[in-house]
Amino acid sequence: MERIKIGGILEGKGLGSISLTGMADRRGMASRVFLTLAQHRINIEFISHIVDDEGKGRMTFCVERKNLEDVVSLLHQNREQIGHGRLLHDRNVGTVSVFGPHFREKFGVAGTFFTAIGSADINILAISTSVSTVSCLVAETDMPAAVAALSKAFDLPGT
Secondary structure (H helix, E strand, O other), X not given: OOOOEOOEEEEEEEEEEEEEEEEEOOOOXXXXXXXHHHHOOOOOOEEEEEEOOOOEEEEEEEEEHHHHHHHHHHHHHOHHHHOOOOEEEEEEEXXXXXXXXXXXXXXXXXXXXXXXXXXXXXXXOEEEEOOOEEEEEEXXXXXXXXXXXXXXXXXXXXX
16 A cells, blocks of 8 residues: 655654543633633643543643643642543653645545554554644653654655
8 A cells, every 4th residue: 555645743742741531511611721721821732622422521631741730730720610520640741743735635644643553552642633633642652653653654755
């Protein structure tokens, strides 16, 4: 099978992840979280959110590792306003992404991406996609293997 041409691979290093569980499925819940962080000048680098069949949301996002403790503290302080259940966090994560134009028109980008990551025996902690990227959150120690696997699986510029 011919390798899929992509624009490149991106790595997000030095990150910490936060997962909020048990969030009510109501309008404005995400804005409560991210406006609270924006007011404290904290940038978000990855977001994944799902609502289960019982109407409870789970949101996972990443911040720079140096801000992790401040974010955890802010979310605990604003727990009633935000309305989350458990707050879980991990200091040692990173993101790996493939990007390129026209992913909408290219069949197999996600399948190739996840096959490569799985074949490298890497556990995916969260997934986020757009029309031009496929990204996942992995343990920081798995970043080099993830990049190597994706480099082998896709047709990169200059190769």
